[in-house]
Structure formats: C-alpha cells, structure tokens
Amino acid sequence: MKEDSKGDQLKRLLRILRNPIRELCLKDVYDKLAQLEYRSFNRRFYAIEQVTEYLIGAQIPGDYLEFGAYRGTTFIHAYRWMSTHFKKMRFFAFDSFEGLPSPSSIDAPDGYSSNFIQGQFACSEEEFTKNLMNRDVDINRVRTIKGWFKETLTQSKAENYGIAKVAVAWVDCDLYESTVPVLEFITPYLTTGSVIAFDDWRCFRNSPDFGEKKACKEWLSRNKHIDLHELISFGWNGMVFTAEIRKS
Numbered sequence: 594m595k596e597d598s599k600g601d602q603l604k605r606l607l608r609i610l611r612n613p614i615r616e617l618c619l620k621d622v623y624d625k626l627a628q629l630e631y632r633s634f635n636r637r638f639y640a641i642e643q644v645t646e647y648l649i650g651a652q653i654p655g656d657y658l659e660f661g662a663y664r665g666t667t668f669i670h671a672y673r674w675m676s677t678h679f680k681k682m683r684f685f686a687f688d689s690f691e692g693l694p695s696p697s698s699i700d701a702p703d704g705y706s707s708n709f710i711q712g713q714f715a716c717s718e719e720e721f722t723k724n725l726m727n728r729d730v731d732i733n734r735v736r737t738i739k740g741w742f743k744e745t746l747t748q749s750k751a752e753n754y755g756i757a758k759v760a761v762a763w764v765d766c767d768l769y770e771s772t773v774p775v776l777e778f779i780t781p782y783l784t785t786g787s788v789i790a791f792d793d794w795r796c797f798r799n800s801p802d803f804g805e806k807k808a809c810k811e812w813l814s815r816n817k818h819i820d821l822h823e824l825i826s827f828g829w830n831g832m833v834f835t836a837e838i839r840k841s
C-alpha cells in the first residue's frame with residue numbers, strides 16, 4: 594500500500610480539525626458580537642464605566658455595595674472596571690437571593706406594581722458566586738450578604754461587615770419598601786462625593802410618590818445634612834447621584 598505523503602497527512606489532519614476550528618472561530622465571533630450588542634443595549638454598563646472614571650477623577654475612597662445583585666451581571670461589570678483602579682476596594686452584594694418580596698401597600702397601589710412581582714429575579718447565592726468565578730472575579734474581595742434587607746441592613750450587623758466608607762452604593766431593589774432600609778444603612782458611611790445609583794429611579798411611572806424616588810425623598814427630608822447632586826442618567830430607568838455631606 595502506498596504510504597501517505599506529508600501533504601496528504603496534512604490534508605487529512607485539516608479535514609479532521611476543520612469542523613472544530615470553524616465552530617471555535619464562529620463561537621468567538623458570535624461571543625464578541627453578543628458582547629458588543631449587549632453593551633450597546635445595556636446602558637448600565639456604560640454608567641458603571643462613567644462612574645469608574647468619576648471615582649478616579651474625584652478620588653473617592655471606599656467600597657462598592659450593590660443592593661439587589663441578582664445574577665451578578667452589573668456586579669461583575671463593576672468589579673471588572675473598578676477593582677484594577679482601586680486595589681483596596683471590596684465588593685459587597687446584598688440580596689435575599691430569593692427574588693423580590695411581595696409588593697404590598699405603597700408598592701402595589703390599586704394592584705399596580707410597576708411590573709414587579711414576588712419572587713422575580715430569584716437567583717441562588719451559589720449560582721451568583723459561580724457566575725462571578727466564571728468571570729474571573731477574585732472572590733476574596735467579595736462578600737455576599739444573603740437575607741431580607743430589613744434583617745441584614747441593621748447598624749448592629751453593619752459592624753460585622755467592616756464597611757468604613759461607601760464609594761458606590763448601587764441601589765437596584767426596585768421597591769420602596771426595599772429601598773428604605775438601604776438608604777438608612779448607608780447613611781453613616783457616605784462621604785462627600787460618594788456615589789448613589791438608583792437603577793429604578795423612574796419606575797412606577799416616574800412618579801416621585803412611589804418606589805426608589807419616594808424612599809429617597811423621605812430619606813433626604815430626615816437627613817437635612819445630606820444633598821444629592823445629579824451625575825449621570827442612564828436608560829429610561831436609572832439615575833446616578835453624588836452625595837454632599839454638610840457638617841452640622
């Protein structure tokens with residue numbers, strides 16, 4: 594039998610590898626396109642990038658706290674952008690990891706709850722952590738705090754978390770009832786320049802009498818030494834502020 598020439602052997606090898614290579618190359622192109630598409634649609638990502646630039650320019654110290662972390666999409670993006678610039682920054686994820694509580698009273702006037710329903714955005718803490726690890730997040734810089742905000746966001750528990758200053762509070766918990774304990778919790782850790790981002794600022798038909806806006810309005814009226822200044826608006830929903838803390 595005639596032995597294969599080197600050329601034949603190479604052809605055979607390429608024939609075997611053709612499909613896997615094509616799949617791999619296409620997958621790569623597909624992933625890149627998906628990333629580009631996601632980025633252009635997801636204005637949160639751009640807001641995170643702008644916030645990072647602001648933190649660098651304004652030299653804001655402290656940690657990144659996300660209230661309502663779900664699967665970690667925004668959290669991972671924040672980590673990827675902020676962790677390299679701020680080597681000491683830690684990343685806290687607060688969530689029930691059971692999804693939203695049942696919208697009630699002010700969060701469900703006449704049965705209208707801005708499309709939010711009980712259990713929406715449920716993602717287990719394990720899955721959240723797995724998502725972070727799959728995206729090369731250094732888990733040593735991350736702390737997840739599982740539970741309902743009214744139980745986890747108390748000042749006595751705050752001491753265990755070791756938070757000294759908030760650089761960014763990313764508030765993405767949709768409801769008025771959920772936002773009230775968040776704002777109370779971060780109050781002592783804000784400094785002038787700290788960022789507070791409300792992902793759901795214009796939910797509940799953009800009314801100041803519902804949702805995160807109402808919680809914020811009431812919080813400011815209880816804390817006359819705090820002012821908020823607009824920094825970035827993102828999408829139809831979100832608004833980012835910086836805090837100003839006046840000495841009393």
Ligand SMILES: C[S@@+](CC[C@H](N)C(=O)[O-])C[C@H]1O[C@@H](n2cnc3c(N)ncnc32)[C@H](O)[C@@H]1O
Pocket residue numbers: 659660661662663664665666667668687688689690691692693694713714715716740741742743765766767768770771
């Ligand atoms: C819209 S999702 C967060 C999305 C996430 N920030 C992102 O961009 O990928 C809202 C999250 O808030 C959490 N949440 C809302 N109210 C809560 C409460 N009172 N206590 C604990 N978690 C709450 C839900 O479990 C859910 O994961």
